Amino acid sequence: MSLQKAQKKLQDVGFLDIPTDQVDYIKEINRLRKEKNAVILAHYYQVSEIQDIADFVGDSLALAQAAAKTDADMIVFAGVHFMAETAKILNPTKKVVLPDLKAGCSLAESAPTDKFEAFVNAHPDHVVVSYINTTADIKALTDIVCTSTNAEKIINSIPKDKPIIFAPDRNLGDWLIKKTGRDMLLWDGACYVHEAFSIDKILELAKEHPDAEIIAHPESRKHLLKVAKYVGSTSGLLNYVKESNAQEFIIATEVGILHKMQQEVPEKLLIPAPVEDSTCSCSECAYMKMNTMRKLYLCMKYEEPAIEIEEALRVKALKSIERMMEISK
Numbered sequence: 001m002s003l004q005k006a007q008k009k010l011q012d013v014g015f016l017d018i019p020t021d022q023v024d025y026i027k028e029i030n031r032l033r034k035e036k037n038a039v040i041l042a043h044y045y046q047v048s049e050i051q052d053i054a055d056f057v058g059d060s061l062a063l064a065q066a067a068a069k070t071d072a073d074m075i076v077f078a079g080v081h082f083m084a085e086t087a088k089i090l091n092p093t094k095k096v097v098l099p100d101l102k103a104g105c106s107l108a109e110s111a112p113t114d115k116f117e118a119f120v121n122a123h124p125d126h127v128v129v130s131y132i133n134t135t136a137d138i139k140a141l142t143d144i145v146c147t148s149t150n151a152e153k154i155i156n157s158i159p160k161d162k163p164i165i166f167a168p169d170r171n172l173g174d175w176l177i178k179k180t181g182r183d184m185l186l187w188d189g190a191c192y193v194h195e196a197f198s199i200d201k202i203l204e205l206a207k208e209h210p211d212a213e214i215i216a217h218p219e220s221r222k223h224l225l226k227v228a229k230y231v232g233s234t235s236g237l238l239n240y241v242k243e244s245n246a247q248e249f250i251i252a253t254e255v256g257i258l259h260k261m262q263q264e265v266p267e268k269l270l271i272p273a274p275v276e277d278s279t280c281s282c283s284e285c286a287y288m289k290m291n292t293m294r295k296l297y298l299c300m301k302y303e304e305p306a307i308e309i310e311e312a313l314r315v316k317a318l319k320s321i322e323r324m325m326e327i328s329k
């Protein structure tokens with residue numbers, strides 16, 4: 001079912017209007033999890049309360065791996081649509097629910113299927129590598145899916161004489177070209193959160209904190225990645241602050257990661273990287289933050305909105321995800 005159709009179905013169901021003022025969300029979510037043999041998977045960018053109640057918190061790769069091996073009957077995906085869709089592709093017989101179906105992703109939206117298909121068809125000799133932040137339709141047109149954790153390994157696994165298309169994140173693509181020395185054709189997509197950071201303000205802040213290390217997610221712009229001491233996925237950034245001897249960090253990624261980081265290194269100073277427009281909360285992903293404890297409770301109670309996917313599309317998309325899983329073992 002398309003995202004639009006599913007959203008319409010959700011409006012028709014209308015259960016988001018049900019009053020829940022008296023509900024103790026923590027108690028009820030714990031009860032429903034047990035009663036329904038559900039597992040709650042949450043991304044590091046979720047609000048703190050959701051991270052705290054989840055069975056497993058991780059980055060895109062770890063969450064896909066956890067979804068692939070769960071024996072729960074219901075997967076409650078506290079993340080965005082493409083993540084829940086990936087879990088459904090891996091678990092066609094299980095119920096997969098997402099607290100808010102409108103939780104999309106600017107990167108996934110930057111690759112419309114018709115345009116991407118035409119691009120792929122125009123380069124039939126290329127191996128197509130797509131970031132996991134894509135729709136099932138794009139994954140079905142892809143040879144190997146990757147995440148920011150395994151992207152370098154996946155590009156390096158492709159024979160040197162094979163030309164590569166990389167989509168949809170141009171910043172991650174650029175960074176991979178630098179890391180692997182491969183000349184890749186890049187799709188022109190971007191994450192609006194990681195593009196919002198201000199290099200001038202970051203350098204200003206670094207002057208005020210001369211001992212702080214700048215660390216960044218590879219979805220950030222090229223000039224920021226150039227000055228970063230470390231570039232890595234969300235789990236890479238988390239490990240880095242744990243292992244580095246530095247006591248202060250300026251962190252250029254979605255601000256939700258600071259919750260887990262601060263729990264791991266309570267004694268260190270973690271400073272969120274400033275954004276260009278100080279009037280917006282652009283370092284928060286508005287899609288990720290659509291999920292709330294109330295919506296988490298409602299989706300577990302009513303088992304809606306559930307992710308559905310046509311079987312022929314699922315099978316095609318699965319191949320590119322399985323190739324990723326195989327290479328990242």
Ligand code: 13P
Binds near residue numbers: 058148149232
């Ligand atoms: P990772 O979880 O792979 O680091 O990706 C970050 C992200 O932007 C997810 O949408």
Ligand code: SF4
Binds near residue numbers: 105192193254286287
């Ligand atoms: Fe998409 Fe960026 Fe939000 Fe991640 S942080 S879900 S890449 S918009």
